Amino acid sequence: MSNQHEEHESSHKPPVRKEMSRRQFLTYTLGGATAFMAAGVALPMVRFAVDPILQKKGEGAFVKVVEISKITSEPQEFSFELKQQDGWYLSTANLTAWIRKDESGKIYALSPICKHLGCTIGWNNDKNFPDEYHCPCHGAHYTKQGKQLAVASKPLDEYKVMLKDDWVYLGEIIPNTIVK
């Protein structure tokens, strides 16, 4: 059969066909099938592992912190509790904020986390830096509005503020919007 076929072929011009060798075909088939099965095993595990970054982030809830009448133009520290669901574990985080109202009566709240390396700043806590926020770790200090004066490269973060029924509510932490 094959001999007849060859004779038949040789009587004409052999057609130019790009043929895949049997070895190549089997290599591709085996490789493809192996890759498919390996992916079937690996993909669920990878999706399982990356789940935390793909989970929908909950809308930052607002927490009731203090009566509006207690806010002065001098920054005051207020602490509040934030309920957070951490996987299977429900916990409360204790947070603090420095809250004041500016000359026009606008209330804003600054985060006490130093923008240098994350220590906790205080208001008026160093006599060399009166009426400033000062960080005891590496001497970063900030103005009332949170503008950085030394060491740190960014102004203090602020909390989202919501005023309702004579109370100040604080939400998620956002970059400072008061100073440029």
Place this chain on the structure above:
Amino acid sequence: MFKNVYNWIDERLDITPIWRDVADHEVPEHVNPAHHFSAFVYCFGGLTFFITVIQILSGMFLTMYYVPDIINAYNSVEYLQTQVAFGQIVRGMHHWGASLVIVMMFLHTLRVFFTGSYKAPREMNWVVGMLIFFVMIGLGLTGYLLPWDNKAYFATKVTLEIANSIPVLGPVLKELLQGGTIVGAETLTRFFAIHVFFLPAVLLILLVGHFIMIRRQGISGPL
């Protein structure tokens, strides 16, 4: 691209001969299901290894969420099973694979027994295989406790009673495995350590021995 990277490494480390040693070997006709379909019985060992690899992989991923602690263990398992994407699949692989590995290993043992492959010169490999069998049973029994639910708790009580029934050494062994006088916090951490670190390490060493021996001695001849 891939070929260039391979060649670059091969020029320096000459890895092709190593690769040949591992992968390039003849499969005799009597163990090739393409020649005699009944030769599929020779696949059970490879299938056992395949499932073992899946067990190791899925187990590694499960520990990303699991905590071996009596307060959080059940909650973390419930969380990973119901809240995490593909959690049911990954835990399912580990759960069903655990049973399947025992089944495959048992079928492999039957094949070796009925083809007489345990006979000289392969007696040592039979012994190593038996040790692997016990390690696998140990992995199954220790893993059973980890979800920390009722079934896990009472199954472990039974397991520990089995250990307790060993003459003379039993009670000491039971207390050692239990990490105290009750099945509790210390039992869970102990079983976790045994399940995740000690037994897998022993298993891998035994498997390497099993594979080196079969490669040295070759597969036993046709019946």
